Amino acid sequence: MSAPLPPHPPSPGPHSRDNGDGLPARERIGAWFIGARGSVATTAAVGISALGAGLADVTGCVTELPGVAGPDLPLPGDIVIGGHDITAVPLVKRAEELSTAGVLPAHLPRVLAGPLADVETRLRPGIRHVGAASRREAADRVEADLRAFQAEHRLDRVVVVDLSATEPPAPVDDVFATPAAWERALDGGAAAPPTSSLYAYAALRAGCSFVAFTPSPSIRLPALTTMARQMGIPWAGSDAKTGETLVKAALAPMFATRALRVRSWSSVNLLGGGDGATLADPDNAASKIASKARGLEAILGHPVEGPLHIDHVPHLGDWKTAWDHISFEGFLEVRMNLQFTWSGCDSALAAPLVLDLVRLMSRAHRAGENGPVGALGFFFKDPAGSDEHRLAAQWDALVAWRGRHGAEGRA
Amino acid sequence: MSAPLPPHPPSPGPHSRDNGDGLPARERIGAWFIGARGSVATTAAVGISALGAGLADVTGCVTELPGVAGPDLPLPGDIVIGGHDITAVPLVKRAEELSTAGVLPAHLPRVLAGPLADVETRLRPGIRHVGAASRREAADRVEADLRAFQAEHRLDRVVVVDLSATEPPAPVDDVFATPAAWERALDGGAAAPPTSSLYAYAALRAGCSFVAFTPSPSIRLPALTTMARQMGIPWAGSDAKTGETLVKAALAPMFATRALRVRSWSSVNLLGGGDGATLADPDNAASKIASKARGLEAILGHPVEGPLHIDHVPHLGDWKTAWDHISFEGFLEVRMNLQFTWSGCDSALAAPLVLDLVRLMSRAHRAGENGPVGALGFFFKDPAGSDEHRLAAQWDALVAWRGRHGAEGRA
């Protein structure tokens, strides 16, 4: 499953609909990252470039597995990367930092300096300090950036992926409830739209599909989900499942199908890096904690006691260590327990999922899906468009959905 | 899922085929345990008695879960327990020992002294020190015990469950390859049939279905699997999945479906108790280690390095602690790891599965199945009649199989 992808010739050109050889037309797809200079986005940019150049293998890429892969998905080399970020640290410098930290192989930033410099030219300043008077202007500017990106690179479709720092949950407010109220809020008013939602709105306006990779509000405000449905645009989210929650989604069904009664499930997440610093603020962590907790109760069918901590430990850098302790009862009330420790590199786990979601959302968009794509729940802690949290069942749903694409025939 | 079963009136009588109320006929089922005085069998006897008397809840019982439960399964109170054992320690004494060790609630052995004394009357001496001249005689005696049990208690069907100490793997020998050769081996010859296989043979002869709960050879010799098929008798096995392998079967598919490359999987099992002492002998452990290792490679699709130890630590008693360390690679060759520690009570985990398998094998037998029942692979480390080792897929297969029973209509 992890042989290197053969390098392949550059895409024959944009908007080509037929290669004349009966194979699916090769398309050029845009991947636009909000938070494009962050660790996950940088790792994704390096990784997609490396795959395109035949310098990496596909370990970690779900879209290369039998049942999910297919010639109807864009090739890494046909994906053009751009994005917004509020910082200006050069992408290649970020790549070098990640290399020093052991997240990226030492040689890659150097070898890929050219492609990364190309991506650099496609990065635009992000939205910062937006006041009541400048909300619409900010959204308009993002929309214009997206339209320019698509036009300039003659892209068949663009997928916008929110990889920026987690925001606190949005307040429940009428102004976020309907498209009309949202439009009024853009022109001023007390309730400030979350920045992530300004990006999502701009993406919809530009006709781009959207991936809520973090737990930030972004497209999940009712106003925007309605708008996506009305505009016929698909989206996926939210909060990619990269570590401890992934293990939970695999393990919790074991207890359920063995009729073992889980009595407590305690979780501690230690992480450094930018994500850790953001989540050290309890307001921001609230989004994450809520999306982490949801799945367990859904799988087990009852609430379960036990703390869920997210702690910032700067020394750990991009590495994340999670400890879970599960106490459960078996036959005749015997008490037992299971504990696990997950030591993962957050960016290395997230980056291939970014590629997967760009490919799959591009495919969903082409297939005419709109609204939340529940079949992509496999990738998320808080799956939109689906109530399924069991990992294996999510996998089955993903494979079934991909099977329907195959049945569609070729475009 | 874990409310106590309501106590129910005693079965109306044997061989009743219709209750006149349109409900499935209540049947009387025999559960015959090889190794009936061991920890698992004793816990099963206490537990089934407790459930029948409304003194325990159904935690741990798979056959009480939605999708598996059904009115076509025998009730705990309609199951009559008997068995063979080579020791003579009174069952109630064994129950008290387990109670002192914390495996059984303190009050149960006393409260259930009556039902346990009844079971005691149905225990027969097991096969020991069988020589070349006495093989057939031993098998004949076991068969006679089973026939007498069924007749005396007017049982609709009997399920024989091998719960005795694990034997070493059987040598590959022509005399175990066909029914005819087996029959000759019973009358003498160099190759001694495994004792567990003598029991399995007797079970088939007596028309009983069979469960290979341990990794001992028992019914898995080619001669006997052929015989079961010819006689139209169903069986299930082998080696019930109660702890560390259960977790493996839940976790390994997570790595596979996320395209994470497992590079090593090291396992250590520390256990005391009778099972631990038996497995301290490398010959006996060989069966267990082989059946534990099989699933991982099947799920991941490639061999994985790493030791698999089973160690006897007497102080741990019936509690089993397993540590697994998994190293894996993700995107761009980043190395990560997961480790887990499972602390379980072996008998408490195994006993409800014994009940489940008695109920389900009885049902399979009634449905006319024969040979290995692959749909019961959910319960086993080394599933007969199935190549599926992924826990969730095994669960789906079990639920589908039970769905077909429902579709059969009522007898």
Next chain:
Amino acid sequence: MSAPLPPHPPSPGPHSRDNGDGLPARERIGAWFIGARGSVATTAAVGISALGAGLADVTGCVTELPGVAGPDLPLPGDIVIGGHDITAVPLVKRAEELSTAGVLPAHLPRVLAGPLADVETRLRPGIRHVGAASRREAADRVEADLRAFQAEHRLDRVVVVDLSATEPPAPVDDVFATPAAWERALDGGAAAPPTSSLYAYAALRAGCSFVAFTPSPSIRLPALTTMARQMGIPWAGSDAKTGETLVKAALAPMFATRALRVRSWSSVNLLGGGDGATLADPDNAASKIASKARGLEAILGHPVEGPLHIDHVPHLGDWKTAWDHISFEGFLEVRMNLQFTWSGCDSALAAPLVLDLVRLMSRAHRAGENGPVGALGFFFKDPAGSDEHRLAAQWDALVAWRGRHGAEGRA
């Protein structure tokens, strides 16, 4: 080290100063528990009674180890137990609950029903809801209870041990700074003295030595430490080291003496039971967290990042599970880590230390020590009278102190 103590004849009588055989005089010592019906106090009462009756061995008792043991320490059978508590649940009932929970052997509460009923007669109502007007009255009543206890049972000395629920840290306030200000505060005023400090004050007034077994303020207010010194009364504290902090105190010096640079030390404590419920209140936990954190920095010589959580997980009951994750750097900046999981029974760990401290404080009092006995820092998270937090060095100090007792000759 863990042979059962031989049962011994009842003490020959109070205040005897000589047995006529040259051995140290046998004394009768009072152990007075604040929070006498709590889990730790109940376990201590059962355990001391069991040791006195020859029904338990001395596992867990530091004062039975070579280097610490000595004929100058009171025998368990010569210790008379009494105490205060604000609840009225009979002690024998509490013992039965602990037995059901697996903290005490099943048979002990029944076998020791007589001795426990005796203790019951010596329990008095604790201080509750004390208003500004009733502070002195409350303290006076406690003092009177202590004096009556000593007189009635003709005790050579009484050791008061605070085993009640942890209180929040005391505010820093002038009224707690000097004995004179304290006396005024007793007669009213805005600053309410912590209840634990009312008990400590009463103990001093009654001439009893005192053990601050919890992190509550109790005797550690400057007013009371001054008073103890002035009155020539010894005390020890605070916050007994029973689990995760004990391991820390053993492990942290390893890093220090190997020049390994600890970069983060994260701790999670999951506990049920009464202590867990008390500590679920962040105000109360503040005392504990402060005393847990102090030692690490003292041993390593620099502050260390990492969270320290105390979480209430009711299902765990009296069992406490702690997970610590330590990241450290070695030669040439290589990053490594150590993690440990401690699964202990809090009351079983604490109770023998209660016995140890009663014996040793009684001895210190007899030896004429006053103020904080730093040599007992081995037992505490936040040792009074000592800056030493390294477990092995604390052990050496304890053994040296006991050696000086031996050198004193016999009274």
Next chain:
Amino acid sequence: MSAPLPPHPPSPGPHSRDNGDGLPARERIGAWFIGARGSVATTAAVGISALGAGLADVTGCVTELPGVAGPDLPLPGDIVIGGHDITAVPLVKRAEELSTAGVLPAHLPRVLAGPLADVETRLRPGIRHVGAASRREAADRVEADLRAFQAEHRLDRVVVVDLSATEPPAPVDDVFATPAAWERALDGGAAAPPTSSLYAYAALRAGCSFVAFTPSPSIRLPALTTMARQMGIPWAGSDAKTGETLVKAALAPMFATRALRVRSWSSVNLLGGGDGATLADPDNAASKIASKARGLEAILGHPVEGPLHIDHVPHLGDWKTAWDHISFEGFLEVRMNLQFTWSGCDSALAAPLVLDLVRLMSRAHRAGENGPVGALGFFFKDPAGSDEHRLAAQWDALVAWRGRHGAEGRA
């Protein structure tokens, strides 16, 4: 404790006994590594060079800690490295491999290419395939290499450190019992001297002190320990304590001094790299397992059940993961447990100890010690010249020994 050492001027010259400034004379010391191209030796060579050049800090160096450090110890820049090895892979290539594996910082091999090339010129071919006829010749050649090294570099003293692959335990044989018998064995005979012992013998003959860093027989044969004593040469060993055993030595005294009864202690060591491959051979592992097991029983005062595994898991490379599970009993027979997982980089842990031991053995030699230096037991699993296995007590002994050096005054 871990500020970079200031770079310092090259040593003023050999055999200088006085700097004229009252400071202790600076000496030139030789460090001769058996197995000089292995991971530990290469890391030590890189690390000592880096310290000498002011390019690394002293994390991990015990001889830089207060209580151990002193101006009487040689500076890293005054240590000249040489050695034997049976392979010929260039040292700088080995350093690059270790750098790729994350053991050494990426930039160091390049920056230190010069000093490493210098070391390369001082490496000599090791002993291989020695037959009965060539034993003495092999030892003579090693002795000559050592004498030439000392003369050429005008070294005050040379310390030989055995860092080569672990050998199986030596058979107990009369020919290894006395110096005279050993000399005869060198000239032929059935009993082949262990290769490590040939090196140790040559070291003694050349007047060099010796460090048994591995559990190989080397200097521990009675013939050679006698010879060392007779020749007035000090040595230290054996089997450096770098990981799991280090933790054991810190933790086991905690149980002992708390009177907690350890009932089982199970250990699993997973390691890749060259050491892992060597120890995958049960014969070689026997040495290691024996030296690992010795300490625990010595500390606890009684044997403890539980397995001790050393497993080769190639994918782990130079990283070593150990899991220990300890079950113990407390007061009133309550059962509890502690488990820990140690994830360390073997070479990074061992290399600074090599520097420490070169400095300290050089000092011991100068001080006129002979035979096993028990005060260095702090560094070893199986301390020669000492029965002390408790880590803190070993530390105290080391500090006391260093204190005596200070008291000697200056040479």
